[in-house]
Amino acid sequence: MTGMRGLSVFISDIRNCQNKELERLRIDKELGNIRTCFKNEKVLTPYKKKKYVWKMLYIHLLGYDVDFGHMEAVSLISAPKYPEKQVGYIVTSCLLNENNDFLRLAINTVRNDIIGRNETFQCLALTLVGNIGGREFAESLAPDVQKLLISSSCRPLVRKKAALCLLRLFRKNPDVVNVDGWADRMAQLLDERDLGVLTSSTSLLVALVSNNHEAYWSCLPKCVKILERLARNQDVPQEYTYYGIPSPWLQVKTMRALQYFPTIEDPSTRRSLFEVLQRILMGTDVVKNVNKNNASHAVLFEALSLVMHLDAEKEMMSQCVALLGKFISVREPNIRYLGLENMTRMLMVTDVQDIIKKHQAQIITSLKDPDISIRRRALDLLFGMCDVTNAKDIVEELLQYLSSAEFAMREELSLKAAILAEKFAPDLSWYVDVILQLIDKAGDFVSDDIWFRVVQFVTNNQDLQPYAAAKTREYLEKPAIHETMVKVSAYILGEYGHLLAGRPGCSPREMFSIIHEKLPTVSASTIPILLSTYAKILLHTQPPDLELQNQIWAIFKKYESCIDVEIQQRAVEYFELSKKGAALADVLAEMPKFPERQSSLIKKAEDAEDTADQSAIKLRAQQQPSNALVLAAPQPVNGTPPPVKVPSMSGSDHDSAAQSHSQPNGTLSKVEPQPPSPDLLSDLLGPLAIEAPPGSLPTDERGGSTGAGGVPDVVDGAAIVPVGEQMHTVEPIGNIAERFHALCLKDSGVMYEDPYIQIGVKAEWQGHHGRLVLFLGNKNTSPLTSVQARILPPVHLKMELSPVPETIPPRAQVQCPLEVINIRPSRDVAVLDFSYKFATHMVNVKLRLPAVLNKFLQPIQLTTEEFFPQWRSLSGPPLKLQEVLRGVRPLPLPEMVNLFNSFRVSICPGLDPNPNNLVASTTFYSESTRAMLCLVRIETDPSDRTQLRMTVASGDPTLTFELKEYIKEQLITIPTGPRATPPSPLAPAAGAVAQPSSPAVAADDPGALLAGLL
CATH class of the missing domain: 1.10.287 (Helix Hairpins)
Structure with a gap:
């Protein structure tokens, strides 16, 4: 050049x-x-x-x-001078692939350069062949490349390139290397004194023996001699010594090649190899120089793999474990990770398990390491090293760690603890204790397989039944327990609760009362279990208790008209059977023993028994997803007040008509809406509604609408509440409006927080259905009372909120599911009207819910053939609307692409010939439109990023207008609510809960609140 x-x-x-x-x-x-x-x-x-x-x-x-111009580039390969020939080779290898017809014209020229005497031309030709590696090149040139490699007259530079070129050809076309005639030649190459040629040849050997080791037995002793030469640092030039380590790359490649041979029969060769490995093990330590550590540890860990492969003597295995034990205690996280990973691989060698147990304390310490990858490796190692002797200690450590572990590991922790408890339980009562603790501490992460297995054990072991019934009875005393705990407790008490007769608090009426307290908090999948439990309690009540019978009959009558078929059938049948006396005893006889079969949990563990490569992701992929999504919201222990009546969209009482809002197939039931009055909605939303309907009440100077008594009703603002004759203000922590807009673009986070409570949300969206879970967390050591919540939905949404407990216990959290159905496109927002009492302060706040337009969008990528026919078919207003926007936030195109992706509108690259324009598509879901394709085109002005032209098209006029306005709002500005408190500069770590004396912004994750409170 x-x-x-x-x-x-x-x-x-x-x-x-x-x-x-x-x-x-x-x-x-x-x-x-x-x-x-x-x-x-x-x-x-x-x-x-x-x-x-x-x-x-x-x-x-x-x-x-x-x-x-490809022909001109190829023709330069045949030029007689180096400058032109170099250009031809470089450009040909970059522009053309192995299937290009022009390459056939160059094969003869390339071959002439390879077999010629000019070493520079040989190197150019070998580089081209190696880069392209096509079938025709391999068949025509592989023999010539092999001759170059074994030629004694060629310089090492050419032979190195020939070895690497042949490696590339072999990887692409394994049949080009004739094994019969090449194995002996390969062994001769390993006698090479030049380390550059030897390293390249060893790379070729690794590829060859990985494909067929039988043909290369003669290379095995040569590999051992190479290791001996390097270990003794004999005849190793200075340029191949890296931080005092003789050619670490060659050592690693040689040991890797040896691992493809199953055994070493020759005693002298085996002895020599173990001497080399012993020298490597003894000579490796952790030093301050990072580069030297990397090289020496690469050699060491490959040596450990070879030791395990050869099934060395126990003494050497012990030495390896001791060395790894030293590594897992150093400060450098990479070394700790490698130490734990290799110690896990060594568990394949059964003789060293007892030696690894000596490091159990240090491994448990690694379970609390700041690095999650190290924690995962420590968990894998603990799981693999567990047996009857140490199972109790390891499971107890896992249970203790479960309370503080982040959500990313809780599912894996729960599954492994359950498997270990089942495989190595010293007695069945301990196993029951462990599983109940698991469910209590991490119910959301415990699959149904786990509690199914507990039920099987209890059913099949008569001596265990009274103990299990007593333990589940104790857990029901807690004010807040998970829905899975409700299931297992109700089942066991229904079957074996009568065995506790005579104990304090275990009469049929008392057991019914404590179980029935949980009924309003559970989902539709749990109600059938509770109905069966009520029927069994009725069966075992002797002599009959008429008052209890009437209570249970009333519940059966209530669910006779339930929309859920299974609930309805059970209620009807149990009610009729309970009138027949003896017939109930026959139908509801005690469950027979389950047939003995292998545990599904242990079967999963055996399917994933490849300990060396086992990972948490692989393990979680095998676990069935938990259907216990919602933490049961408790009723207060002292008394059972009636549930808060939340007006449903059908206008019926929540308890009677909307107890079960989910169909058995997971779809939401259709409840015909009765829209609330426009004046009420205007009064609540005030000027902060995205599109305020007519009839709004006058607003005060702070931006809130004036409600009854002159008290401002403020959405996304501070809660201002009358207390007696004075006013008390509770200032929120963080900017509520910013939290709302963040939740509009993601599915989980904190929605509201003040010194007393934190409200988080976690959502799932599918088509025009949505499910939100509200996390209500009490941050104080005193209970929150008079808790009430109701949803004020816009007319385009059907929304159903589960009952909210009147009291939230100290430092506890409850979860309330909210079902959402989108009826038609609109940008109006729903409001959560929430109030509670703390000490003498009655606090009320109205919050916008992030069930917004973009949640019902699903991005879709369209090709040119799919996009333009749809675009042309939508010819103009009102299906296709265009607007020039000014005052747009000046965003570079990549940031604008990210913005569109964040609200679920997918950019389709390459459809618009102008690189300054964007074309996007998405699908909108609602009951009225079903799946409706939406198309968007954004034309930007490179000279003025503050203006653009936007065109939006869809098959529904309302959808086109609403989507256009929504995108316009996103592009022009992100609005903020009035009177929002700026975020505090103090941000606690994830999982921290802000105290009233230190109003810090908590992590925007409802899971962080759960970890902090529980």
């Missing part, structure tokens, strides 16, 4: 282009000039051809298509 002024000027011109369009114009001009010059062969000198081919390569590297 030296002296090519035209090429230098062209590159400078490209770099000086102000935008992509100017660059494209300059490149098109240059390509036209090159095409013209190539057509006029009379004036095309070798110098000009070389210069133009370099320009083609530069244009290709910039990402532009170069669909001509």
Whole structure:
């Protein structure tokens, strides 16, 4: 390239282009000039051809298509001089792939260069063959490359390139290497004294023996001699010594090749190899120099793999474990990780399990390491090293760690603890204790398989039944327990609760009362279990208790008209059977023993028994997802007040008509809505509604609408509440409006927080259905009382909120599911009207819920053939609307793409020929429109990023308008609510709960609140 002024000027011109369009114009001009010059062969000198081919390569590297000039590039390969030949080889290897027909024209020239005497030309040719590696090259040139490799007259530089070229050809086409004639040659190559050639040849050997080790037995002793030479540092040039380590790359490759051979039969070869491995183990330590550590540890860990592969003597195994035990205690996290990973792999060797147990305390310490990858490796190691002798200690440690573990590991922790408890339980009562603790501490992460297995054990072991019934009875005393705990407790007490007769608090009426307290808090999948429990309690009540019977009959009557078929059938049948006396005893007889079968949990563990490669992701993928999504919201222990009546969209009482809002197939039931009065909605939303309906009440100077008694009702503002004759203000922590807008673009986070409570939300969206879970967390050591919550939905949404407990215990959290159905497109928002009492302060706040328009969008990528017919079919208003927007936030195109992706509108690259424009598509779901395709085009002005033209099209006029306005709001500004408190500069770590004395912004994750409170 030296002296090519035209090429230098062209590159400078490209770099000086102000935008992509100017660059494209300059490149098109240059390509036209090159095409013209190539057509006029009379004036095309070798110098000009070389210069133009370099320009083609530069244009290709910039990402532009170069669909001509390939013949000129290939023709330069046959040039007699090095500058032109170099250009030909480089450009051909970059522009052409193995299937290009032009390569056939160059095969003879490339072969002539390989078999020639010019070493520079040989290296160029070998590099081209190695880079392309096509079938035709392999068949035509592989024999010549092999001859170069074994030639004693070639310099090491050429032979190194020949070895790497042959490796590339073998990987692409394994049949090009003739094994019968090549194995002996390969063994001779391992006698090479030049370490460069030897390293390249060893790379080739690793590929060959991985494919067929039987043919290369003669190479095995040669590999051991190479290791001996390097271990003793014999005849190793200084340039191949890395931080005092003789050629660590060659050591690693040689030991890897040895691992493909199953055994070493020759005693002297085996003894020599173990001496080398012993020297490596003894000579490796942790030093301060990072580069030396990396090289020495690469050799060490490959040596450990070879030791395990060869099933070495127990003494050497013990030495390996001791060395790894030292590694897992150092400060460097990478070394700790490798130490734990290799110790886990060593568990495949059964003789060292007892030695590894000596490091159990340090491994448990690693379970609390700040690095999650180290924690996962420590968990894998603990799981693998557990047996009857240490199971109790390890499971107790896992249970203790479960309370503080982040959510990313709780599912894996729970599954492994359950498997260990079942496999190595010293007695069944301990196993029951462990599983109940698991459910209590991590119910959301415990699959149904786990509690199913507990029920099987209790059913099949008569001596265990009274103990299990007593333990589940104790857990029901807690004010807040998980729904899975409700299931297992109700089942066991229904079957074996009568065995506790005579104990305090275990009469049928008392057991019914404590179980029935949980009924309003559970989902539809749990209600059938509770109904069966009530029927069994009725069966075992002797003599009959008429008052209890009437209570249970009332519940059966209540659910006779339930929309859920299974609940309805059970209620009807149990009610009729309970009238027949003896018939109930026959139908509800005690469950027979389950047939003995392998545990599904242990079967999963055996399927994933590859301990060396086992990972948490693989394990979780095998676990069935838990259907216990919602933490049961408790009723107060002292008394059972009636549940809060939340007006449903059907206008019926929540308890009677909307107890079960989920169909058995997981779809939401359709409840015909009765829209609330516009005046009420206007009064609640005030000026903060995205689109306030007519009839709004006058607002005060702070932006809130004035409610009854002159008390401002403020959405997304501070809670201002009357207390007696005075006013008390509870200032929120953090900016509520910013939290709301963040939740509009993600599915979980904190929605509201003040010194007493934190409200989080976690959502799932599918089509026009949505499910939100509200997390209500009491941050104080005193209970929150008079808790009430109701949803004030816009007319386009059906919303159903589960009952909210009147009291939230100290430092506890409850979860309330909220079902959502989108009826039609609208940007109106729903409001959560929430109030509670703390000490003498009655606090009320109204919060916008993030059930907004973009939650019902599903991004979709369209091709040119799919997009343009749809775009043309939507010819104009009202299905296609266009607007010029000014005052847009000046965003670069990549940031604008990310913004569209964040609200679920997918950019379709390459559809618009103008690189400054964006074309996007998405699908909107509602009951009225079903799946409706939406298309968007954004035309930006490179000279003024504050303005653009937007076109939105869909098959529904209302949807087109609402989506256009929504995107417009996102592009122009992100609105903030009035009177929002700025975020505190103090941000606690994830999981911390802000105290009233230190109003810090908690982590925007309802899971962080759960970890802090529980």
